[in-house]
Amino acid sequence: MINLKPIIISGKEVFPLVEGGKGINGSDGRSSGAWAHENCVGTFSGVSPDYYDNEGHVIFERYLKKDRKERHEEMIEQSIKGGIAQAQVAHEVSGGNGRIHMNMLWELGGSEAILNGVLEKAKGLIHGVTCGAGLPYRLGEIASRFGVYYYPIVSSARAFQVLWKRAYNRFVEYLGGVVYEDPWLAGGHNGLSNAEDPNSPQTPYMRLVELRKVMNQLGLEEKPIILAGGVWSLNDWKDYMDNPDIGKIAFQFGTRPMITKESPISDAWKKLMLHLKNGDVVLQKFSPTGFFSSAVKNTFLERLMTRKQGEVSFVAEANGDYTHPLKISETKTVYIKPEDAEKAQRQINSGYTEIKETPDSTVVFLTPNEWKQMKEDRKNCVGCLSQCQFSSWSQANGSTGRLPDPRSYCIHKTLYDVSHNGSIMDNLLFAGHQVYRFATDPLYRNGIPSVKELIDKIKCGE
Ligand SMILES: Cc1cc2nc3c(=O)[nH]c(=O)nc-3n(C[C@H](O)[C@H](O)[C@H](O)COP(=O)(O)O)c2cc1C
Numbered sequence: 001m002i003n004l005k006p007i008i009i010s011g012k013e014v015f016p017l018v019e020g021g022k023g024i025n026g027s028d029g030r031s032s033g034a035w036a037h038e039n040c041v042g043t044f045s046g047v048s049p050d051y052y053d054n055e056g057h058v059i060f061e062r063y064l065k066k067d068r069k070e071r072h073e074e075m076i077e078q079s080i081k082g083g084i085a086q087a088q089v090a091h092e093v094s095g096g097n098g099r100i101h102m103n104m105l106w107e108l109g110g111s112e113a114i115l116n117g118v119l120e121k122a123k124g125l126i127h128g129v130t131c132g133a134g135l136p137y138r139l140g141e142i143a144s145r146f147g148v149y150y151y152p153i154v155s156s157a158r159a160f161q162v163l164w165k166r167a168y169n170r171f172v173e174y175l176g177g178v179v180y181e182d183p184w185l186a187g188g189h190n191g192l193s194n195a196e197d198p199n200s201p202q203t204p205y206m207r208l209v210e211l212r213k214v215m216n217q218l219g220l221e222e223k224p225i226i227l228a229g230g231v232w233s234l235n236d237w238k239d240y241m242d243n244p245d246i247g248k249i250a251f252q253f254g255t256r257p258m259i260t261k262e263s264p265i266s267d268a269w270k271k272l273m274l275h276l277k278n279g280d281v282v283l284q285k286f287s288p289t290g291f292f293s294s295a296v297k298n299t300f301l302e303r304l305m306t307r308k309q310g311e312v313s314f315v316a317e318a319n320g321d322y323t324h325p326l327k328i329s330e331t332k333t334v335y336i337k338p339e340d341a342e343k344a345q346r347q348i349n350s351g352y353t354e355i356k357e358t359p360d361s362t363v364v365f366l367t368p369n370e371w372k373q374m375k376e377d378r379k380n381c382v383g384c385l386s387q388c389q390f391s392s393w394s395q396a397n398g399s400t401g402r403l404p405d406p407r408s409y410c411i412h413k414t415l416y417d418v419s420h421n422g423s424i425m426d427n428l429l430f431a432g433h434q435v436y437r438f439a440t441d442p443l444y445r446n447g448i449p450s451v452k453e454l455i456d457k458i459k460c461g462e
């Protein structure tokens, strides 16, 4: 039996159970409101959230401007409307219970403007903001200005220390807690640092103890750590509870709430997840943000993986090991190693005839259709990220100055599409590495549970 004691989160006593924010539209007002309704914490995503017309129908994103910078402004405007709409839905569904949080991706283009815009117009509806992917230095200042609690998402004690020293020490009151997200297990983007090996996962225990030690040294004994990544059943985490080395702790569930009645993802996506096996989720680095991320190995991801496997390094002028000419366009020939010649030819023979340079002096091979689509996706870029490896868009300068990377993809397009009934095979499906547990968990044997049913089971440790 689990002895789950309520704790104070964002100024209110609630159960220490949190629904993780999931963009785009992977967690919304309906799901977060349902979690709050059960006196837990629900988190809607602030990344391109849906908003509605007077009849309650979703207004699909529209981009009317030709210029990418102007489309970026349109994206911000629509995201603010969406954030406000989801906060209102969440508030209504919650019945005033629990806590409602909003999730922001710091590396989202215009993240500060979106946060400011939503918090300004949704006063009293949002109690906390969680923010990861990058180092959200300005989060503390923005949230404190609106009297809203803030929760940086970090994957190491060191990352929190950096944030604290540079900014958060001045905004202690509204620091609600720290989300520790396991960079080897969590769904979505993963905060692996250069020093950490994606193939050598570390258990969270010592990393949490270290984080708590740092927090205590800074006088943050009362602030909870919210553990995210690989949390399925609390029976697995008994030694983390009532443990003085870890202190106050809450548990964040990202993947598991995706199969609930209130979860906004499509039925096809839920059905697919119910049948996944261990190993079907891959930790990889194709995201245009440059971060690692964890997603289901479907057609979309497999294609990126084979493209990467087919990658060949080159030089512009023949020298040393690079002596084999490879014509990559009507006007350009580069030189590859003779031992790569067969690999290149095999791809060309299989129809991957568009040979495209990456920013790392390598080439990858695409079909003419893939290349056509890639050009189209870049043309339609709405500047959703502060910097994008796929299109070279940069919010600060218009361009990163680097070559657009054909090993990556437009994350905005694919996440928006899959969250609006798009293909579950040809789009990116973020998921945590424990997703295979759906297949054997008895909770899902008789159909899809409601959020209340899921939380009741979680409270029993199941
Ligand atoms: C489909 C999906 C989308 C996600 N999107 C975001 C996001 O936009 N921002 C974020 O901070 N975390 C995001 N996450 C991470 C979750 O909030 C949560 O921390 C993580 O899923 C916990 O690990 P778990 O998947 O093992 O439960 C996402 C996770 C999933 C599965």
Ligand code: SF4
Residues within 6 Å of the ligand: 288, 377, 378, 380, 381, 382, 383, 384, 385, 387, 388, 389, 390, 391, 393, 409, 410, 411, 412, 413
């Ligand atoms: S190409 Fe796509 S992912 Fe990159 S900034 Fe533009 S909209 Fe975002």
